Amino acid sequence: MLKLAAAAVIAGFVSMGGWAVVTVKDLPEYFVAGQQYTLEFQVRQHGRTLLSGLRPELVIAPPAAREVVMPAVARSAAGAYAVTFTAPAAGDVRLTIRSGFGNNELRLYPQTVVAAGGSRPALPARDRGQMLFVAKGCNTCHANSDLTDRPENQVITVGPELGGRHLAREYVIQKMKNPSSQVMPDLGLSDADVAALAVFLSGDRAAASGGRGRGSR
Template structure:
């Protein structure tokens, strides 16, 4: 009977080892006052290293006092993966802060005294090391506290696209002339010859027009003089 119970416990621990999450808070106000609204940003990361691939519900922050009073504030998803925000208003007292993580168990995120200071639980070093080891970065400038910006190489597809969009280089003029079978030094002579032929043709046309014109008549030749 004992070995059966041991197997059941071992199986439960093995299944739970891949199903947990951690909640960490963004930087918070220095002092909390009763009856005042504050917006708290927080991150819910599976295994403490990466966003959960799916929809988590409910997600929020739960505040519990030593006498058992509990206040829950729902989280609103932010643009960054795994990032949420909750607007909270607390009465006076000491409160334990837990992150509600959907199907994952609640996670202790910090404590707060009202009026007074909120003390957030530090991000586990193991979670940051696991994030670096997996080598995948999910965020830009806005990222979980303590998580470094991993270096990334440019995408090969982007490089190929940029190279394909560049216009091909034009060959030098001398190569253009050689590729067409005409020596480059003949181009100026051909241009000069064309100009000479055009000039000669204009001269011939002008000469023919001059020959076709009637010569001017002498007015004195048509005058009749009658002498007295």
């Protein structure tokens, strides 16, 4: 029944007009100024159907500098695109992917750019999971009140609200690796990305702090 209801909701949105979900494949935790990066992503109509033949763009908004718009190129796989760019000067950079399908776009969390030759400690698992929840397009279909300073993206509430639910980590991992759903697609997530998302969605404080939960010394 739930699957039928979700399918009916999607059908309603189709009749109202198209929408798309952008999923970033491999998002670095940070960028190094002056280095080249290739950002790969997929575009799915209504969260399901991979869309080819689009003309997506990446908008780069560096700190205290003008925006730069870079065209993406199609990959051989259906609905897959890539854009190569040079990381700007050190600071927080804002990246927005314009899908090329209507006005649908994905604003990522601000990304850190470190100075040439520099590095940054790994993000806590919860913070990384929150970043990926947006970058993978999860927030397009699932509202989540646990997101901090959420980028202003379109939210089509096809799936359930996930904020404050503290889902079991094992359940989250199984669901993302094997969706077995007529609505939720298999995004081909890496084990590392799934693990970070599971920490964020489960509210696991111990895992989020590297095992130093309450009572740890």
